Amino acid sequence: MTPQAFIAKWRDNPLTERAGAQAHFEDLCALLEVEPPRIEGEYQYERGLIKKSSASQGWADVWKRGCFAWEYKAPDKDLGAALKQLMVYALALDNPPLLLVSDRKRIEIHTHFTGTPSEVHSILLEDIGQPENLQKLHWLFNAPERFKPRTTTYAVTEEAARKMGKLAERLNARNHAPLETAHFLIQCVFCMFAEDARLLPEKLFETVLNKSNPDGAKAQSRLTELFTAMRKGGDFALETIPYFNGGLFELIEVPPLTTEDVVQLLDAARMGWGEIEPAILGTLFERGLNPDMRSQLGAHYTDPATILKLICPVIEQPLIGEWNDTRAKLARLAPQFGYEKGRKKGEFRPNEARTEGQSLFNAFLERLKRFRVLDPACGSGNFLYLALKTLKDIEHRANLEAEALGLQRELTIETSPANVLGIELNPYAAELARVTVWIGEIQWMLTHGYALRRNPILQPLDHIENRDAVLQIPPSPPLTKGGMDNVAQETSPFEKGGLRGISEPEWPDADAIVGNPPFLGGSKKRGELGSEYFNALNRVYKDRVPGGADLVTYWFEKARAQVEAGKAQRVGLVATQAIRAGSNRKVLERIVATAPIFEAWSDEPWINNGAAVRVSLVCFGDGKESSLDGKPVSTIHADLTAGGGLDLTQAKPLAENSSVAFKGAEKNGAFDVPGETARQWLKLPNPNGHANAKVVKPWKNGQDIAGRPSDTWVIDFGVSTTENEASLFETPFAHALVYVKPERAKNNDANRKKNWWRFGRNGADMRSGISGLSRYIVTPRVAKYRYFVWCDATVSPDSRLYVIASDSNIAFGILSSRIHEVWSLAQASMHGDGNEGGRPTYNAKSCFETFPFPTGLTPALSRVEGPRVTASPSPQPSPLKGEGAQSIATTAAQLNALRETWLNPPEWVDWVRTKEEEQAGFPLRPVAKPGHEAELKKRTLTNLYNARPAWLDNAHRELDAAVAAAYGWTGYTPEMPNEEILKRLLALNLERSAKKS
Structure with missing residues (x-):
């Protein structure tokens, strides 16, 4: 068929809607020379045949899997109604990428790709022969992806947030209160x-702004009038405005606007706001509107698919x-669905089977309507939106599947913003969470062809609360003449030595808790939150959450308590990977005991405050089947490992390992x-006659160990030096006065403010542990590989290092062996960023204190065996007792010597120190010989273990064999599975801890 013949036939064709639909499509196939629909379930007419009144029709007049769904209307009829029908049934039609409607005079192609704005391509009958239109029609059948919009809804949302963020910055620069600015811009959004x-x-x-331009005062006045009309509904500029409110327009304070403000708002208004993505809307707009987060505006955000790993x-x-259980019952009843005559003439009523089926269906819909989801740290609402979307998708699916079985489909969707509850401390985020949920609700209803609720359009969302979720703090009284500072001092609920009215807050009952x-x-809580808040947490959650646990664990404990009390059924929360170890794990152990973990992802990428991190996702409650990292398992332990017999969370700290491993000092x-x-400072005199070497020392952190030494030193005034005593070290003190004191003045920790010249956490326990030693062992807290190195006793170790207070090659060898490595990796939490997976984090409590050393060879015992060895680039072994112990010491010293020679080849390195360094007893420093600087930079422990040359592997194997022999493992080989090593070590740990108890 030619285009001319097609146009002539269908220009004024008298066929009815039903009669003309298939005839028109058959002719279109002839015109395009493509096969007509003939394959049931793949490419057919009347897809999804169901009964509607006395007539039969499908969900779509024509359907091709993975390509399109097509609905016809009679000429000049409402194509919008046809599109709405396709949108309602898109799920049942397997969500085709293209939705087409036609009245035979016009064909409209509506794109329906996930994650992209919808675009419309219209082809008039008279223009159907144009080459570009014929090309588009061919794409429908063989290349629907050619219609996919290039812009994504994520990109639209990012651009919108950027524009509103710039406007917020302008308004705040004119001394507008940030919260008031944000509220106004949220209303504009x-x-x-x-x-x-x-x-x-x-x-x-857009017209209000355009007509007001360039007069900012007019824009301010007209926007105030518009918002006022939206508050309760009413007239504005000859237009009838619906009743919106829901609380969003209760407070109306449009700030004074300049011409530039109006121009920027107008530019933003011309964007496609109907296509913004609710799953990221709140996050991005909070960054734009909150001055404290604006630097994150261009940063990444969490992929909604990752959030769904908890929602699902x-x-x-x-x-x-x-x-599915309800549907199975309906399917058994469906063959009997029917109507029976009533008593009145012409009356027909449902028979018993249909009545029972409708009752079952209605009960499930009522279950969804009553289902509540709580996010007790809801931020700007992305979890709440995705939870609501999930509930609405389930209800919609149930509607379609019930209708397919012959029941009456509900024409409204009952799940609504009333289903989602939130608690959020940040007022910016709390308001954005409400708007995210409102926009998400409206967008979902329109996309799926359902009518919106009216009067008001926005349901009140007071159940998304702006408050603290873990402490209930009484509100401060009104300000007095004394001002804010006096009120804070006189009426603070944080009383010295106690708490005034502070308690644990109630969470609302909910079927599910997510967030x-x-x-x-844990080590940062006091500094970030302030001592008063920190002490309040410890008091309120005494015996439930360890004081050293991370802040996230309080939400885990409260959620656990909700499940235990029957106030929630299931929980899915995000945590740092540290949740699996140390004091954090105590909280998970309580969860395992009362509300078992049924699904977890131990190591997932996440975005926290714009930064890429690695997290653990933990689901607990009444789950029926267990899954870890996407694989079915029988049990999930508190360390987020799985298995039947091997549960490392049973391992107990061993008394003989206490007071040996310490975290370095925290500056x-x-x-x-x-x-x-x-x-240079070492050369300077002081009024007290002491050398600066007493307080200025070489310093190392994790990077100095994993990479090349940075030659960084540190001002260390020790544990108890007074400010007057510190000031006598004139130059170091003056440096601290300028560079340390101003920042400490901003610290929330009162002790750190007061003792500003000393480290924030001075490591008194660590200093005591290594006193009298000439060297000690260190390992980076976070490292790709678990290796241990020697450190001179005069070096100040940073908090990114763990210090083992031993100068013995025995301890060094056991810790450097595979046996300890396997244990420490299994007991470690994970730390990392990006998408590269986490790096193990060594922890004294879980990795060291639980590790059962060979009998009689704990670091505390081996430390006093034989004379101590003076530190050098290649320390020699001490004379030690016992053949097995001597073997460990010898192989450990050999491993260390080989590594040190590789790191600092004598041909490339000179070992140097100044006269003052030598007098102070500070260690020699490696300095590259001329011409070898670039080569030496590559000599790092990380690079060495990345390459793992044969000599290194052999040295480790010799050491492993010596350590295994000390355990009495006669059958040890390098091929012994890690699981077997862990099994033996766990048995030894439990045996020793049982004897002690």
Whole structure:
């Protein structure tokens, strides 16, 4: 058929809608020379045949899997109604990428690709022969992906957030209160979305700005009038405005606007706001509107697919399981569905089977309507939106599948913003969470062809609360003449030595709890939160959450308590990987005992405050089957490992290992100085007659061990030096006065403010442990490989190092062996960023104190065996007792000597120190010989273990064999599975801990 013949036949064709649909499509196939629909389930007419009144019709008049769904209307009929029908049934049609509607005079192609804005391509009958239109029609059948928009909804949302962020910056620069600015711009965001979603008259918001330009005062006045009309509904500029409110327009304070403000708002209003992505909307807009987060605006955000790893097992899977049970019952009843005559003439009523089926279906819908999801750290609402979307998707699916079985489909969707509850401390985020949920709800309803709720359009969301989720702090009284500072001092709920009215807050009952609680390490809580808040947490959660646990664990404990009390069924929360180890694991152990972990992802990429990190995702509660990292398992332990007999969480700290391993000191300030500067300071006199070498020392952190030495030194005033005593070291003190004190003045920790010249955590226990030693053992807390090295006793170790207080080659050898490595890796938490997987984090409590050393060879015992060895680039073994112990010492010393020679070849390195360094007893420093600087930079432990040359592997194997022999493992070989090593060590740990108890 030629285009001319096609146009002539269908220009004024009298066939009805039903009669003309298939005839028109058959002719179109002839025109395009493609096969017509003839394959049931793949390419057919009347896809999904169901009964509607007395007529039969499909969900779509024509359907081709993976390509399109097509609905016809009679000429000049409403194509919008046809499109709405396709949108309602898109799920049942396997979500085709293209939705087509036609009245035979016009063909409209609506793109329906996930994650992209919808675009419309229209082809008029008279233009069907144009080459570009024929090409588009061919693509429908063989290349639907050619219609996929290049812009994504994520890109649209990022651009919108960027523009609103710039405007927020402008307004705040004129001393507008940031919260008031944010509230106004959030109102604008919703208006721009509402006009594109046709909730406001078309382009109304844009017109208000355009007509006001360049007069900012007019824009301010007119926007105030518009917002006022939206509060309760009413007239504005000859237009009838629906009743929106829901709380968003309760407070109206449009700030004074300049011409530039109006121009920027107008530029933003011209974007496609109907296509923004709710899953990331709140996150990006919080960054743009909150001055404290603006630097993160261009940073990454968490992929919604990762969030769904919690949403699916906690919300979707159990509800789908319930629906599948209900659907199975309906399927058994469906053949008997029918109607019977009533008593009145012409009356027909459902028979018993249909009545029972409808009752079962309605009960499931009521279950969904009552289902509640709580996010107790909801941020700007991405979890809440995805939870609500999941509930609505389930309800929609149930509707379609019930209709396919012959029941009456509900024309409304009952799940709504009332289903999601939130708690959020940050007021910016709390308001954005509400808007995210509102926009997500409206967008979902329109996309799926359902009518919106009215009067008001926005349901009140007071159940997304702006408050603290883990401490209930009484509100401060009104300000008095004394001002804010006096009120804080006189009426603070944090009383000295006690708490005034502070308690554990209640969480609302919910079927499911999900969320991403704040990440803050246990060692940083006091400094970041302040001593008063830190002490309050410890008091309120005494005996439930260890004081040294990360902040995130309080949310885990409260959620556990909700499950135990029957106030929640399932929980899915995000945590740092440290949740699996140390004091954090105590919280997971309580969970395993009362609300078992049924699904977990031990190592996942995540975005926290714009930074790429690695996390663990943990689901617990009444799950029926267990899954770890996507694989079915029988049990999940508190360390997020699986298995039947091997549960390393049973391992107990051993008394003989206590007070041996310590974390290095934590500076909490700019105490570090370059080596050249420090060496100049060593020459300077002081009024107290003491050398600066008493307080200026070589310093090492994890990077100095894993990489090349940085020659960084540190000002270390020790544990108890007073400010007056410190000031007598004139130059180092003056440096600290300038570079440390101003920053310490901002610290929330009162002790760190007061003792600003000393380290924030001075490591008194560690200093005591290594006193009297000429050297000690260190390992980086976070490292790709677990290796141990010697450190001179005069060197100050950073908090990124763990210090083992022993100068014995026995201890060094056992720790450097595969036996300890396997144990420490199994007991470690993981730390990392990006998408590269985490790096093991060594921890004294879980990795060292639980490790059962060979009998009689713990570091505390081996430390006193024989004379101590003076530190040198290649320490020699001490004379030690016992053939097995001597073998470990010898092979350990050999490993260390080989490594040191590789790291610092004599041909490339000179060992140097100044006269002052020598007098102070500071160690020699390796310095590259001329011409070898570039080569030496590559000589690092990380690079060495990346390559793992044969000599290194052989040295480790010899050491491993010596250590295994000390355990009495006569059958040890390098091929022994890690699982067997762990099994033996765990048995030894349990045996020793049982004897002690």
